[in-house]
Amino acid sequence: MSNTLQPLSDHWRNRYLLMRHGHSQANQQGLIISSPERGIQAFGLSAIGEQQMAQLVVAWTWPIPTQVVHSDFLRTTQTAARVTRAFKLEMTADKRLRERYFGDFDGQADEYYPDVWAWDADDAEHGHHGVESVSSVAARMRAVIEGLEQQYTGETILLVSHGDPLQILLTALANKPLSQHREQPALLPASVTLL
Numbered sequence: 022m023s024n025t026l027q028p029l030s031d032h033w034r035n036r037y038l039l040m041r042h043g044h045s046q047a048n049q050q051g052l053i054i055s056s057p058e059r060g061i062q063a064f065g066l067s068a069i070g071e072q073q074m075a076q077l078v079v080a081w082t083w084p085i086p087t088q089v090v091h092s093d094f095l096r097t098t099q100t101a102a103r104v105t106r107a108f109k110l111e112m113t114a115d116k117r118l119r120e121r122y123f124g125d126f127d128g129q130a131d132e133y134y135p136d137v138w139a140w141d142a143d144d145a146e147h148g149h150h151g152v153e154s155v156s157s158v159a160a161r162m163r164a165v166i167e168g169l170e171q172q173y174t175g176e177t178i179l180l181v182s183h184g185d186p187l188q189i190l191l192t193a194l195a196n197k198p199l200s201q202h203r204e205q206p207a208l209l210p211a212s213v214t215l216l
């Protein structure tokens with residue numbers, strides 16, 4: 022699958038910050054929560070995640086966002102809300118920023134992640150056990166930025182999403198094979214990456 026975006030932000034009309042949600046109840050319980058049925062109403066930030074976000078907004082070192090767009094899962098919504106309150110901004114949910122769907126492993130122990138990632142390394146198109154393919158995640162994540170590029174100029178846009186989708190997006194933007202997304206440095210909870 023081709024990567025249509027230029028890897029450098031000076032080719033873009035806007036500046037982008039990518040943020041992984043803070044430490045969540047799913048992280049705390051060691052669960053894969055990837056379906057809207059489980060992730061929108063439950064499994065929000067843990068006490069650790071709330072503390073991370075409180076510290077992060079006080080010690081913010083990145084450009085101040087002018088817009089915040091987030092996955093509609095509870096953990097990303099709560100993360101985005103902390104930032105929007107701190108900077109007096111509005112926030113917009115975008116379903117395309119949702120967690121990667123892990124199919125049959127949704128609601129199961131996070132011990133299944135390595136199996137999925139091993140399949141990813143072999144084939145970015147695989148859908149074993151109903152898992153959303155890496156190429157599908159890359160397409161929807163890139164579509165968010167492409168849409169924002171069409172709509173705005175000169176904005177600093179914070180995208181609040183999840184670990185796998187953000188690593189896949191970074192791999193796509195670097196024009197690397199999508200099967201190598203796990204070779205990207207891991208994005209820690211409440212981390213911010215400036216594109």
